[in-house]
Structures are given as C-alpha cells and as structure tokens.
Amino acid sequence: MSAVVKLSNVHKSFGTNKVLDGVSFEVGRGEVAAVIGQSGSGKSTALRCINALETIDGGTIDVCGHAVHDAKLDRRSLRRDVGIVFQSYNLFPHLTAEQNIMLAPSCVKKVSKSEARDLAHDVLRRVGLAEKAGHFPEQLSGGQQQRVAIARSLAMQPKLMLFDEVTSALDPQLTGEVLKVMEDLARGGMTMILVTHEMAFARKVASQVVYMHKGKVWETGPGSMLDSPKTAELADFVGSGL
Amino acid sequence: MTYQFDFSALWAFWPEFLQGAWLTLQLSAVSTVLGFVLGTLCAIGRSDGPPWVKFLVASYVEVIRNTPLLVQVFIVYFGIATLGIKVSANAAAVIALVVNVGAYTCEIVRAGLESVHKSQLEAADCLGLSKPQIYWHVIIRPAIERVYPALTSQYVLLMLASSITSQISAEELTAVANRIQSDTFRSFETYIVVGIIYLALSFVVRIALWLFGLVVFVRKRKLGTAL
Numbered sequence: 001m002s003a004v005v006k007l008s009n010v011h012k013s014f015g016t017n018k019v020l021d022g023v024s025f026e027v028g029r030g031e032v033a034a035v036i037g038q039s040g041s042g043k044s045t046a047l048r049c050i051n052a053l054e055t056i057d058g059g060t061i062d063v064c065g066h067a068v069h070d071a072k073l074d075r076r077s078l079r080r081d082v083g084i085v086f087q088s089y090n091l092f093p094h095l096t097a098e099q100n101i102m103l104a105p106s107c108v109k110k111v112s113k114s115e116a117r118d119l120a121h122d123v124l125r126r127v128g129l130a131e132k133a134g135h136f137p138e139q140l141s142g143g144q145q146q147r148v149a150i151a152r153s154l155a156m157q158p159k160l161m162l163f164d165e166v167t168s169a170l171d172p173q174l175t176g177e178v179l180k181v182m183e184d185l186a187r188g189g190m191t192m193i194l195v196t197h198e199m200a201f202a203r204k205v206a207s208q209v210v211y212m213h214k215g216k217v218w219e220t221g222p223g224s225m226l227d228s229p230k231t232a233e234l235a236d237f238v239g240s241g242l
Numbered sequence: 243m244t245y246q247f248d249f250s251a252l253w254a255f256w257p258e259f260l261q262g263a264w265l266t267l268q269l270s271a272v273s274t275v276l277g278f279v280l281g282t283l284c285a286i287g288r289s290d291g292p293p294w295v296k297f298l299v300a301s302y303v304e305v306i307r308n309t310p311l312l313v314q315v316f317i318v319y320f321g322i323a324t325l326g327i328k329v330s331a332n333a334a335a336v337i338a339l340v341v342n343v344g345a346y347t348c349e350i351v352r353a354g355l356e357s358v359h360k361s362q363l364e365a366a367d368c369l370g371l372s373k374p375q376i377y378w379h380v381i382i383r384p385a386i387e388r389v390y391p392a393l394t395s396q397y398v399l400l401m402l403a404s405s406i407t408s409q410i411s412a413e414e415l416t417a418v419a420n421r422i423q424s425d426t427f428r429s430f431e432t433y434i435v436v437g438i439i440y441l442a443l444s445f446v447v448r449i450a451l452w453l454f455g456l457v458v459f460v461r462k463r464k465l466g467t468a469l
Contacts, residue, residue, distance in 0.1 A: 090365035
C-alpha cells in the first residue's frame with residue numbers, strides 16, 4: 001500500500017514550547033487514521049502541519065506527492081489534493097450552504113456555475129442535506145453546519161481529508177450525525193486523518209490509531225489497541241474517559 | 243421680534259434650487275463611489291500591505307482626518323491650478339471630496355476587515371482560493387456588510403459637507419443659495435429653504451443606500467439579522 005501521508009521525525013516549536021518532538025507516522029491509501037491524545041499533546045498541530053497551515057522546524061512531510069516541508073512547496077496545488085474540516089466549521093456566513101460549496105470549484109477549478117451547482121447538490125445529498133441548499137449557516141444546527149463544511153471539502157474531490165476535532169463543539173446527537181457522514185466516507189474508501197476525542201468512533205472506524213503524548217507518537221496500532229494499551233500513559237488516557 | 247417672513251420672492255428661483263440640489267447629488271454620488279473604492283483599497287493596504295504602504299496610507303488618513311475639509315478643498319483647488327492643470331470647480335470639488343471621504347472610508351472599512359475572523363481566511367486558503375479571491379469573496383463582502391450602517395452615515399455626511407465646495411464656486415446647492423440670497427436679500431428664508439432641501443436630500447441618500455444594501459446583502463435581506 002502506497003503511503004498518501006508520511007511524516008518523518010517532524011519537529012515543531014512555538015517559541016520555546018516544543019509541540020512536536022520527532023513525530024513519525026504514515027497513512028496509506030484508503031486508510032483512516034485517528035490521532036488521539038490529551039489537549040496539548042500536539043495532535044492538532046500535527047494535522048495542521050500536514051496541510052502546511054504550520055511550517056515545521058525539522059523533519060519531512062510528504063502528502064500525496066507534495067513535499068510539504070520544502071520551502072518551495074506549491075501550497076495551492078497541495079490544497080487541491082487535501083481537504084480539511086475544522087472544529088468551528090468556518091462556513092462563510094454571508095453565503096448559503098450551496099454557495100459555500102460552489103465557491104472553491106468555481107474559483108479554483110473554474111467550473112461553470114451550473115456545473116458547480118450540480119456538484120453542490122451532489123455533495124449535499126451525500127451528507128444528507130439536499131434540502132438545505134438555500135439555507136444560510138446561521139439557519140442550520142451545528143451538526144448541519146459541520147456536514148455542510150464536510151460537503152464543501154468533498155466538492156473539491158480531495159485525495160485526503162483531514163478532520164480537526166470536528167465534533168468537539170457538538171452535543172451527542174449532532175455528533176452522531178456528523179460521525180455517520182464520516183463513517184460513510186471511510187467506507188467509500190476516502191483516506192482520512194482525524195484528530196478526535198471520540199474513542200468509540202476511533203475504535204470502530206480507524207484502521208490505525210495514533211496516540212500522541214508530549215509531542216511524540218507514544219503508541220500506535222489498530223483500533224483494538226485502545227482495549228489493551230501497552231503504555232501506562234495510554235491506559236491512563238483511555239481509562240480516564242470511561 | 244417683528245420679522246416678517248417672505249418666501250414669495252424665492253418662488254421664482256425654484257429651477258435654480260433644483261439645479262443646485264441635483265448637482266449636490268451628482269457631486270455626492272460620484273464622490274461616494276470613488277471614495278469608497280479609494281478607501282477600500284487603502285483599508286486593504288493598511289491592514290495587509292508592505293510596511294511602506296501601511297505608512298503611506300496611515301499618513302494620508304491622519305493628515306486628512308486632522309485638517310479641515312475647507313482647507314483641503316482650497317489646497318486641491320489652488321494646488322491643481324498652480325500645477326498648470328485646468329480643471330473645473332466641480333471637478334476640483336469632486337477630487338477634494340474623494341480624497342476626504344476616502345480617508346474616513348478607509349478607517350471604517352478597516353474595522354470591518356478586522357472583524358472577519360482569521361479562521362475564515364484559513365478555511366478559504368485551505369480550499370485553494372488565491373489571495374485576491376479570498377479578499378473578494380470571503381473578506382470584503384462580510385466586512386462591508388458589517389460596517390454598512392457606519393458607511394451610510396459617512397456618505398450622508400459627505401453629501402452635507404459638499405456644501406463647503408461652494409467656496410470654490412462649485413455650483414451646488416449652497417452656492418446657489420448664496421447667490422439667491424444676495425439677489426433677493428431674503429437670507430433667512432433662503433437658508434431655511436436650503437436647509438429643508440438638504441433634509442430631503444439626506445432622506446434620498448439614506449433611502450438609496452438602504453435599497454442598495456438590500457440588493458447587495460442578500461443574507462441580511464432574507465434573515466434580517468446582523469452578520
């Protein structure tokens with residue numbers, strides 16, 4: 001299996017605060033990797049580095065054939081291959097759901113308006129929100145907004161999807177509807193990396209779990225590793241959630 | 243108090259009042275549009291430009307906001323003449339008003355730009371939009387929507403302030419009034435009439451900007467809520 005994402009010995013500091021301390025892991029095509037860990041363990045930073053939202057201090061990151069660590073990286077071409085969904089949705093408040101989705105295909109891929117609209121309806125259907133096309137973000141629930149955000153990323157047909165704690169702001173019911181969309185995506189063969197606190201979801205959907213602690217990959221393995229942690233820290237982390 | 247009001251002498255001048263009012267509207271409309279463009283570009287420059295652009299814009303804004311409009315009008319009018327360029331009083335008036343309102347617009351729009359959360363730019367950036375596209379689709383539109391009430395006030399103020407250009411004999415409403423009062427000697431009545439016309443013009447400008455806002459800000463029109 002060819003690696004879609006490969007981090008090797010990645011280092012990153014904010015000032016004197018070392019956030020990533022030699023992080024390495026890889027994610028193959030069609031794999032779902034769940035990155036877990038306490039707040040401040042560096043998991044969100046690792047995700048943001050993959051998408052060049054943060055520049056790294058050392059090591060290498062290869063994503064879909066792009067050398068992300070390279071200063072000459074063509075960020076826009078990287079962004080064509082990688083979609084990201086944020087905890088706070090970040091929909092554009094002045095645009096309808098449909099317009100939110102149409103924006104990137106028409107601006108970046110120069111798709112015609114009618115084509116972009118068809119595409120928008122297509123992805124909205126995939127996240128179960130076909131009837132909300134004309135709604136503005138503030139008219140949607142948090143879960144619906146997050147699904148629109150996922151649809152917006154999907155419309156660019158990325159090879160890799162990143163999810164940064166996408167359900168952390170949602171109540172259990174809304175979390176469920178967002179996770180279902182993500183599960184469908186995973187089943188459809190999308191390569192995904194998700195930073196999450198949803199242990200049950202990680203266990204069920206992830207082909208690989210990466211446990212981060214103090215800026216390092218502390219333990220990694222299949223979802224079942226959560227049931228039999230090797231390190232005391234993971235045992236502690238998993239145990240505290242139960 | 244034995245003053246006898248006599249408006250009858252002014253009736254004969256209504257075409258002139260009307261013409262003055264029309265020119266006031268034209269001056270204001272052109273200055274508003276150009277001032278908005280100038281101010282918005284300056285706001286982008288001041289919030290996101292290289293240091294020398296920031297410095298240039300900041301200097302421009304502070305100079306304009308801390309000197310009287312009348313003095314600015316004279317400087318433009320006589321300055322252009324000194325350079326040997328022939329422009330009409332009306333053109334000089336527009337230039338001065340644009341320069342003036344551009345500075346105020348810059349600060350209002352800049353407040354709007356800063357109100358757009360960084361996460362919005364990040365999201366747009368991650369979707370692969372270029373910087374100009376991000377500015378156009380993601381920053382400027384919500385920014386303007388947020389500060390639109392402040393801009394409306396500023397442009398009504400601009401229309402009223404255009405009366406100052408009567409001093410360089412731009413034939414707008416106040417200049418017309420000055421002439422009529424010296425012809426009729428009914429100064430008090432003349433300026434009461436002019437005051438009422440300005441009131442009406444303010445109303446017209448507000449309505450026009452409100453309607454424009456309804457057309458442009460679809461979300462606002464449909465939901466009625468502030469962004």
